[in-house]
Amino acid sequence: MTVVWVTIGGVALATAAVKAAGPVLLGGRDLPARFGSVVGLMAPALLTALVVTAVLADDGRWTAGASAIGVAAAGVVAWRGASVVVTVGVAVAVTALLRLAGMS
Amino acid sequence: MTPADRSSLREGLRLGVAFGIAGFLLSMSFGVVARESGFSLVAAVTMSVIVFAGSAQFAAVAVLGAGGGPVAAVAAATLMNSRFLPMGVALAPSLPGRAWWRGVQGQAVVDSSWAVASNGDGTFDRWRLFGTTLPQYGAWQLGTLVGAYGGDVIGDLERFGLDAVYPAFFLAILVPELRDRDRLGVAVAGGLVALALVPVAPPGVPVLAAGLAALWGLRRGGER
Numbered sequence: 234m235t236v237v238w239v240t241i242g243g244v245a246l247a248t249a250a251v252k253a254a255g256p257v258l259l260g261g262r263d264l265p266a267r268f269g270s271v272v273g274l275m276a277p278a279l280l281t282a283l284v285v286t287a288v289l290a291d292d293g294r295w296t297a298g299a300s301a302i303g304v305a306a307a308g309v310v311a312w313r314g315a316s317v318v319v320t321v322g323v324a325v326a327v328t329a330l331l332r333l334a335g336m337s
Numbered sequence: 338m339t340p341a342d343r344s345s346l347r348e349g350l351r352l353g354v355a356f357g358i359a360g361f362l363l364s365m366s367f368g369v370v371a372r373e374s375g376f377s378l379v380a381a382v383t384m385s386v387i388v389f390a391g392s393a394q395f396a397a398v399a400v401l402g403a404g405g406g407p408v409a410a411v412a413a414a415t416l417m418n419s420r421f422l423p424m425g426v427a428l429a430p431s432l433p434g435r436a437w438w439r440g441v442q443g444q445a446v447v448d449s450s451w452a453v454a455s456n457g458d459g460t461f462d463r464w465r466l467f468g469t470t471l472p473q474y475g476a477w478q479l480g481t482l483v484g485a486y487g488g489d490v491i492g493d494l495e496r497f498g499l500d501a502v503y504p505a506f507f508l509a510i511l512v513p514e515l516r517d518r519d520r521l522g523v524a525v526a527g528g529l530v531a532l533a534l535v536p537v538a539p540p541g542v543p544v545l546a547a548g549l550a551a552l553w554g555l556r557r558g559g560e561r
Contacts (some may be wrong), residue, residue: 274520
């Protein structure tokens with residue numbers, strides 16, 4: 234049980250430190266204008282990485298299953314202007330239907 | 338708080354409830370997995386209360402469940418969380434106050450709240466950030482409690498396609514940004530970097546490395 238509590242304490246401290254690092258070290262002063270442009274570009278890069286690792290990677294391997302097709306379908310409707318709720322709904326419905334049909 | 342702040346907070350709270358529903362289901366499965374890995378009910382809930390970072394919690398519990406020690410578990414969780422480093426750097430100039438107070442406000446970052454708080458021009462709306470995080474924090478604790486106490490109420494999340502909720506949410510936020518050519522280029526580069534690293538790097542590193550694609554995009558933009 235001690236192992237569990239040591240782990241919980243360690244993960245809590247490490248998480249707080251990682252989240253605090255940027256705001257503590259870099260905030261409160263004017264940063265070069267180019268900084269703003271990098272930040273503006275960071276969102277698309279990180280979001281894309283989160284999406285592709287969620288649907289195309291599993292346990293250190295590349296995969297493509299029902300959720301990849303479901304999320305791809307959601308991307309199409311999002312591109313055509315669908316709302317967030319509709320986009321998520323399409324992803325869930327397509328994924329669930331494909332799994333019902335036996336896809337992994 | 339200005340009226341604009343208040344409306345940002347309200348907008349965030351509304352979005353946060355939607356994310357919270359998905360988070361509730363996810364944290365319920367965390368509660369179940371934690372109990373199976375030898376966590377007591379109190380330990381599972383304590384971890385959710387003081388850590389509040391889904392992928393890191395799952396990573397730490399998986400290491401312990403597979404027989405690893407605390408050092409390996411904390412290392413795996415920290416790698417998983419490493420993406421909060423570039424997110425915090427991006428957010429920093431939008432947080433007011435002294436250093437310690439900015440550090441406290443930075444704790445409110447979770448993937449979804451960071452993404453919706455981004456104004457797209459390099460600045461962030463901190464009240465939208467706080468608002469989006471708040472309901473998710475409550476839902477995360479509630480889900481952990483239900484999962485750790487009562488086991489899986491819903492059953493297999495994947496059967497209902499619920500594992501597609503999070504990536505689809507992020508895609509919905511991402512797509513409007515892709516109409517800009519520079520952003521599209523950086524998004525493609527970030528995605529390719531992350532995918533390329535999946536088989537060779539520990540979990541968490543691929544997403545961190547994708548953040549560096551933004552620097553590449555800046556150089557490209559600067560050359561024109």
